[in-house]
Amino acid sequence: MQDRRLLPDQRDWDAMRAGFRWDIPARFNIAVACCDSWAAEDPDRVAVIDASDGDKVWTFGALKQASDRLASVLAGAGIGPGDRVAVLLPQAPAVLIAHFAAMKLGAVVLPLFTLFGPDALAYRLSDSGTKLVVTDAEGAGKLAPLRAQLPDLAEVFSINGGSARDVWAEIAAADPLAAPRDPAAEDPAVLIYTSGTTGPPKGVLHAHRFVIGHLPSVELHHRGFPQPGDCGWTPADWAWIGGLMDMAMPCLYYGVPLVACRMRKFDADAAWALIERLGVRNLFLPPTALKLMRQVAVPPGVTLRSVGSGGESLGADLLAWGRAALGLEICEFYGQTECNLVLTCVPELMQAPPGSMGRAVPGFDVAVIDAAGTPLPPGEVGEIAVRRGAASMFLDYWGLPDKTAAKFTGDWMRTGDLGVCDAGGHFTYVARDDDVITSAGYRIGPTEIENCLVGHPDVVMAAVVGEPDPLCTQIVVAHVVLRAGADWTGLEAALIQKVRDDVSPHVAPRKVIRADSLPMTATGKIMRRALRGA
Numbered sequence: 001m002q003d004r005r006l007l008p009d010q011r012d013w014d015a016m017r018a019g020f021r022w023d024i025p026a027r028f029n030i031a032v033a034c035c036d037s038w039a040a041e042d043p044d045r046v047a048v049i050d051a052s053d054g055d056k057v058w059t060f061g062a063l064k065q066a067s068d069r070l071a072s073v074l075a076g077a078g079i080g081p082g083d084r085v086a087v088l089l090p091q092a093p094a095v096l097i098a099h100f101a102a103m104k105l106g107a108v109v110l111p112l113f114t115l116f117g118p119d120a121l122a123y124r125l126s127d128s129g130t131k132l133v134v135t136d137a138e139g140a141g142k143l144a145p146l147r148a149q150l151p152d153l154a155e156v157f158s159i160n161g162g163s164a165r166d167v168w169a170e171i172a173a174a175d176p177l178a179a180p181r182d183p184a185a186e187d188p189a190v191l192i193y194t195s196g197t198t199g200p201p202k203g204v205l206h207a208h209r210f211v212i213g214h215l216p217s218v219e220l221h222h223r224g225f226p227q228p229g230d231c232g233w234t235p236a237d238w239a240w241i242g243g244l245m246d247m248a249m250p251c252l253y254y255g256v257p258l259v260a261c262r263m264r265k266f267d268a269d270a271a272w273a274l275i276e277r278l279g280v281r282n283l284f285l286p287p288t289a290l291k292l293m294r295q296v297a298v299p300p301g302v303t304l305r306s307v308g309s310g311g312e313s314l315g316a317d318l319l320a321w322g323r324a325a326l327g328l329e330i331c332e333f334y335g336q337t338e339c340n341l342v343l344t345c346v347p348e349l350m351q352a353p354p355g356s357m358g359r360a361v362p363g364f365d366v367a368v369i370d371a372a373g374t375p376l377p378p379g380e381v382g383e384i385a386v387r388r389g390a391a392s393m394f395l396d397y398w399g400l401p402d403k404t405a406a407k408f409t410g411d412w413m414r415t416g417d418l419g420v421c422d423a424g425g426h427f428t429y430v431a432r433d434d435d436v437i438t439s440a441g442y443r444i445g446p447t448e449i450e451n452c453l454v455g456h457p458d459v460v461m462a463a464v465v466g467e468p469d470p471l472c473t474q475i476v477v478a479h480v481v482l483r484a485g486a487d488w489t490g491l492e493a494a495l496i497q498k499v500r501d502d503v504s505p506h507v508a509p510r511k512v513i514r515a516d517s518l519p520m521t522a523t524g525k526i527m528r529r530a531l532r533g534a
Helices: 013-019 030-041 060-076 093-104 118-128 137-149 167-173 215-221 241-253 268-278 287-294 316-326 401-406 446-453 491-502
Strands: 046-050 056-059 084-088 108-112 132-135 155-158 188-193 203-207 258-260 282-284 306-310 331-336 339-345 366-369 382-387 412-421 427-432 437-439 442-444 459-469 473-482 511-514
Touching: 030 060, 030 093, 030 241, 046 060, 046 093, 056 060, 060 093, 060 167, 084 093, 084 118, 084 137, 093 108, 108 118, 118 137, 118 203, 118 446, 118 491, 132 137, 137 155, 155 167, 188 241, 215 241, 215 306, 215 331, 215 339, 241 258, 241 282, 241 306, 241 339, 268 287, 287 306, 287 316, 366 412, 437 459, 437 473, 446 459, 446 473, 446 491, 473 491, 491 511
Parallel strands: 046 258, 084 108, 084 132, 108 188, 132 155, 282 306, 306 331, 473 511
Antiparallel strands: 046 056, 188 203, 331 339, 366 382, 382 412, 412 427, 437 442, 459 473
C-alpha cells in the first residue's frame, strides 16, 4: 500500500510547520493520482460504496475502466485540453467517472449543484463556455429549454436516458482511452463558481495541484488520516468545494473507501443509519447537519474515528455534544473556494481559546492584515489573508483579470473575512467584510437572488440580507420595492417560489419584506448593512 501522507506522525505543531515544504511534481493529473495509480497497484481495492444503489461497490479498477471509456466517448464528441465539461449530478460514482474522464483529456471540470434552477445554470454554463454536460434525465430536462441561449454547449449526456445520449450505453460501446494526458501540475483542472457574495458568481479556476493542497489539513483534522479501516462520507454535495475536496477526492487519493449517497433533503436518522450500516469512520459534516444529528439518538453501532466541520463556528455546546455523544473532538477548519483548508483546530495538538478557528495548517502562511496589506500585531482586528504559494490557491477568476488582481494585496490573498490572531497564532473569526450570508452550511451571495426578484414584473428593486437563526446561523431575507399599484396579496409566496424555481431552493428567502424604498449610498448602491436587523 502506498503511503502518501505529507505530514510526519508527531504532535508538535510548530515543528510540523517549520519542517513542511510543498513537494509538487512538475507533472500531475488528479485522475491518475486519485484513480489510475490505485487501479494499477490494487485494481480490486474498494473505491466507492454507492448507498443509493444497494450499497454497490466500485473498485478502483472499475472506476478506471469506466472513466477510460467515457474519456474516449468525450474525445469523440470533440472534447480536448482546456474545454469545459460540466457535471450536473447528485452524489454517485458517475460524478467521479465524469470528473476523471474529463481530466484524462486535459479538460476542465465544472461541478454544478443539482438544485440550481434555469437562471443559475444558464449563467454558469454561458459564462464558462461549457461545451458538454454530463447529467441525468432531470438535469437534461432543465437544460433543454436553455440550449438556444448556450451556443457553446454542443452535447448533453445522461446517465439514465431521456432525450440525451446515454452515458452507460456509450461507455459499454467505447474502446478505452489509450493513455491519459500528462498535464503540468499548474494546468487548469476544475472550475468552481463562488456564491456571488459581492456581485455575480465568479468562476474560480483551480490547477491539478490543488488536490495536494487539501491534504495537510485532511491528515490533521482526521487524526493521522488514513488509518486502517477508515471509510469516509459527507452529506455535502460534491458540486461544492467542501464536499468534493474536503472528503471525496482526499479519500480516493489515499485509497480510503468513499460512501456516495443521494440526499435531496438531509435526514438525520437516515444519516446515522447509513453511518452505522456501512461502518463510516470519517465524516465531513457542515454545522447545520451536526445540529440536526444532535437532535436524534446515535445508534449503538456507530464507531466514528474523526469528524471535521467548516463553514461557520460550531459553538461550545455542539463541541461538548461531540465529546459526550460521539466520544471524540470535532475538528473545525476554515478556508474558501479560492484557497481552501488554510486553518484548522485540532484540540489534542493546540490550546486554542474558545471559539477559535485554530492555527495555520503546515504549508500555509496566514495573517491578519490592514488595508495596505501589512500584518497586524496580535489582538488587532483586520482581514484574514493567505500568502501566495499555497498548493490549494486558485489560478484566477475565469475571464476576470481585474477581479483576480483585486483579490490580492502584494503577496496576500484577501479573504474578505475579518478576524483576530492571538500571540499563539490562533485565529478567531469576527465578521464578514461583504454581504455573504451563511445559511445551513452554504455561503450565499445576494446578487443572483436580487436579480431573480427584480425579474418579477411587480418588483422594482430588491436587497437580500441574512438574519440570525439558531439552527441555520442565518436565513435569507429579501426586502423589495414594488411598482405602483402592485398587489401584495400572495406576492411574498410567489417571489419565494420564483427564487426556488429559477435559482435554487437553498438560496430562497424565508421572508420577503415589502419596503417603500431601500437605503442607498451617494453613488446609488444599496446599503445592505442598513437592512440587517430591520
